[in-house]
Amino acid sequence: MKEDKRNDSAARALERAATYGRRFRRPDRPLHPSADAAELRQLFDVGLPDAGRGAVEVLDDLIAAAEPGLVGNTDPRFFAWVMGSSHPAGVAADWLTSIWGQNAGIFQTAPAAAIAEEVTAKWLLDLLDLPRASSVGFTTGATMAAFICLAAARGEVLRRAGHDFDANGLQGAPDLNVLISEDAHVSNFAALRYLGFGARNMTRLPADGQGVLDVPALGAALTANQGPRIIICQAGQINTGAFDRFEAIADLAAAHSAWLHVDGAFGLWARAVPELKALASGAERADSWAVDGHKWLQMPYDSGFAIVRDANAHRRAMDISASYLTESPGDGRNPTHYNPELSRRARGFAAWMMIQVLGRRGVAEIVRRHCACAALIADRCRAVEGIEVLNEVRLNQVVLAFHGNKGDIGPDTLTQRMADALNATGRFFLRTAQWKGRHVLRISVIANGTDRAIAEDLAEAIETSWRRLPKSEGRSQKAEEV
Numbered sequence: 001m002k003e004d005k006r007n008d009s010a011a012r013a014l015e016r017a018a019t020y021g022r023r024f025r026r027p028d029r030p031l032h033p034s035a036d037a038a039e040l041r042q043l044f045d046v047g048l049p050d051a052g053r054g055a056v057e058v059l060d061d062l063i064a065a066a067e068p069g070l071v072g073n074t075d076p077r078f079f080a081w082v083m084g085s086s087h088p089a090g091v092a093a094d095w096l097t098s099i100w101g102q103n104a105g106i107f108q109t110a111p112a113a114a115i116a117e118e119v120t121a122k123w124l125l126d127l128l129d130l131p132r133a134s135s136v137g138f139t140t141g142a143t144m145a146a147f148i149c150l151a152a153a154r155g156e157v158l159r160r161a162g163h164d165f166d167a168n169g170l171q172g173a174p175d176l177n178v179l180i181s182e183d184a185h186v187s188n189f190a191a192l193r194y195l196g197f198g199a200r201n202m203t204r205l206p207a208d209g210q211g212v213l214d215v216p217a218l219g220a221a222l223t224a225n226q227g228p229r230i231i232i233c234q235a236g237q238i239n240t241g242a243f244d245r246f247e248a249i250a251d252l253a254a255a256h257s258a259w260l261h262v263d264g265a266f267g268l269w270a271r272a273v274p275e276l277k278a279l280a281s282g283a284e285r286a287d288s289w290a291v292d293g294h295k296w297l298q299m300p301y302d303s304g305f306a307i308v309r310d311a312n313a314h315r316r317a318m319d320i321s322a323s324y325l326t327e328s329p330g331d332g333r334n335p336t337h338y339n340p341e342l343s344r345r346a347r348g349f350a351a352w353m354m355i356q357v358l359g360r361r362g363v364a365e366i367v368r369r370h371c372a373c374a375a376l377i378a379d380r381c382r383a384v385e386g387i388e389v390l391n392e393v394r395l396n397q398v399v400l401a402f403h404g405n406k407g408d409i410g411p412d413t414l415t416q417r418m419a420d421a422l423n424a425t426g427r428f429f430l431r432t433a434q435w436k437g438r439h440v441l442r443i444s445v446i447a448n449g450t451d452r453a454i455a456e457d458l459a460e461a462i463e464t465s466w467r468r469l470p471k472s473e474g475r476s477q478k479a480e481e482v
């Protein structure tokens, strides 16, 4: 009897969560968390109960504990970090994914999940216009996608150099050199570390003021370092949104038999937009690509795709097989051949849903709209004295720095004060970063709902806040306004 009660309560908790979910997306929801770490710790640390509690009651407690610590990253006025906004359609599929509770490790544990991934992989390759025979691993994000792609790269370049990685691991392997830009995303360095590569195994190459890899430096490094090599380049630099010169890099990779990997966590989606595709032209010549679903595809967390041209190299790196993981001749593909996890979430359902809901044109419209918003914000800021736009705005990123005319408050301080002033309005969520030795306000336009009106609103707020901000010690706010 007690068991039944628990199940009833759990079922009601689902309904309660659905009701809460509808309310949660309201635009008047605060963007910034209201509780700090200590307060959140207190709210969550309600003690370990001896006896279990009713699910509805616990759900209410969970909401009460979590809500003060929630960040408004699903809101169209969220511009900090490159994060998508968990489109409700993707969330709906994600709920079903949890309700169905499939373990998408192998085809036989979850046939629908395996085939959803198989079919969605085909659509992804089509949308991104990448080699159609590539294999796709559905994983947690671009970090793990890089890990998967670079594991395939490691095995394959060593195999070509006559080293059997499966038998020997890295011991006794020829020196493998990874050529990577100093402005590459940190997740690539993390993935390399997980794969057994340290700083001495890498050649860090210079990049220009936009974070674009120096191609002649790459050529020189390739000539200087013989042996197995992996080149990592990027579509969409995390601060500037810049793209590496893929055609020239692919020529070099081919001439030196190097594996070419593209980190395209968000920028690779430019390939889904006809008029932006040229930005990433030549990226299709790479051997592997890491791209996120939880950024421009607006999928709920977590979702990333590891795409590898040579499906055999991909599978050799990731394969998990055992006799109890049964396979039959008519099965679809086993997802676990392409991912590091065995038991895993059925990530294909939400990806399948989002691509169907948006369609080819919908994906392009989101990326196009966000790039236009970034251009608008940059244009408005450029016209204001004291505001400097540091990047060439071709994608969705705007990098701003602020200067006073007296010079007694340094530009880095003014930039931080601007970020604080904008955040203090409660209407926007923004963050700063260091870029080329400068403190910058970093604007990422990527939340699904962000449109021209909201971009204008942000540009207006930047102008107003800048006009009001004291730019010299001792001058009052009022004085600045006159």
Ligand SMILES: Cc1ncc(COP(=O)(O)O)c(C=O)c1O
Binding pocket: 082, 140, 141, 142, 143, 144, 185, 187, 188, 234, 236, 237, 238, 263, 264, 265, 266, 292, 304
């Ligand atoms: C260029 C780039 N690469 C890799 C990553 C890591 O992606 P994820 O956080 O999905 O693992 C990001 C995240 O913002 C990124 O912008």
